[in-house]
Amino acid sequence: MTIVQIQNASLRLRNNKIFELFVVSIIILSALLIGAKTYPIPDSVMQLVKWLDLAITLIFLFEITIRFIAEENKKRFFHSGWNIFDTLIVIVSLIPIEDSEMALVGRLVRIFRVLRMVSIIPELRMLLNSLLRAMPQLGYVLLLMFIIFYIYAAVGATFFAKINPVLWGDISISLLTLFRVMTFEDWTDIMYETMDVYPLSWIFYLTFIFLTAFAFLNMVIGIVVNVLEDEHAKERAAQDEADGKISMDDLAKEIRSLKEMLEQQRKD
Template sequence: MIKTIQTAFLKLRSNKIFELVVVAVIIISALEIGAKTYDLSDAAIFILEYLDVFITIFFLCEILVRFIGEEEKKNFFKSGWNIFDTLVVVISLIPVDESEMALLARLIRIFRVLRMISIIPELRILINSLLKALPRLGYVVLLMFIIFYIYAAVGSYWFSDINQVLWGDIAISMLTLFRVMTFEDWTDIQYETMEVYRFSWIFYMTFIFFTAFAFLNMVIGIVVGVMDEEHTKERNEGQPSMLDLQKQIELLSQQVEQLTKGKPDKMP
């Protein structure tokens, strides 16, 4: 009986229609959260409250289906996404009233939108790629910080007399350089310093080259490389390994050999 229920839930969790229904409920949950930010009538608030209860119960049932359908229950919590989904659903069961936990419960309900990532494989690949790229990005970020620090110190020494608001100290200078790197009206800053220092454009051009062009392209290259590795890994997991293929070939060879031996020899 238990094995039958487990098999049925396993088929249900792998069903595409079930996955689409879950995605649809997540979208409805996101719209429901957004609707609560507006001034609504009492009737609309009443409907949204019952809709929130339905969504919470649906997510609870969906987690139970996925858990019961898991052949090895301990493997269910080896996935970080399953742990995240379970925490979001369990904390969402906290009643939203005037208690001290009301704010936490409301915040957790907002994070239910992130469950879209755990449902859609492509989004999981993107997030996993970004997380795995962080260690490699650390050295690029460190080198970028060094460049920022050097240019901020130089800018603070040279341009503080021109504009104390933008170049007053090294911290403010770094914020100004971040504005230059993002091209947010950076030409206004450049032309202001060029009125005093004619060749100060070299300062801005070299800084933009190192940060906006070189380092950002390095960051993009690292992330794209990790994403390619994740896509390759995903494809390989869906294909049989060489050992599995070898076993299948041996099994087919044995079956052919048995069939050959079982045939009577033809008379000459």
């Protein structure tokens, strides 16, 4: 077989849905083996698990090789962060470090092989990319949330420290207590305890919950949803371009250019 034939065969195999499902099933099997190793199992079964782990690593090596061969521009293959991640995971998994001081690193790498599910499934990859793209906007929301947390923690430590120093002894402990309140973990017990001394302290808790659990949470969801919609729009535009379809913007430009040509012909 020529190089072109090998590349075309690799491309067909990479784009094959059955092959994709096979790789996904291997990733799931890898995750199950990771969980199985956390149980006390007989030595014979552990030996079988090790052989299966080696077979999974070889399958991953075959899959990443197919993806590399199928890529027309080999340099572009490593422009993708997911391809770099998959390659590093496979290479480190091939290194025999189970019985060395680096055994812990080997176990961690095998745990992170589950993340290859994201690189294989486009929908998961889109969700993660949307979350990463939303991080700059989310950063400002988190900063504002921290300011609210800090103000309420300072107020709580000032007024409630004598009531329960375990929960309100200083500002760092108060921050943890407020996080517990925000997640609704027995927050009413904390509120009733302070209400015995300060009957109106319920205002403190209700306003804090409204600002953090409701308002800020909805802001975070709104930002992520907007970014996700932008990602879907870009993907649809790229797919239309690949299929040779004209987008609405391109169609509007074509109509405007035709109108300009007709007006020019009328003037002439």
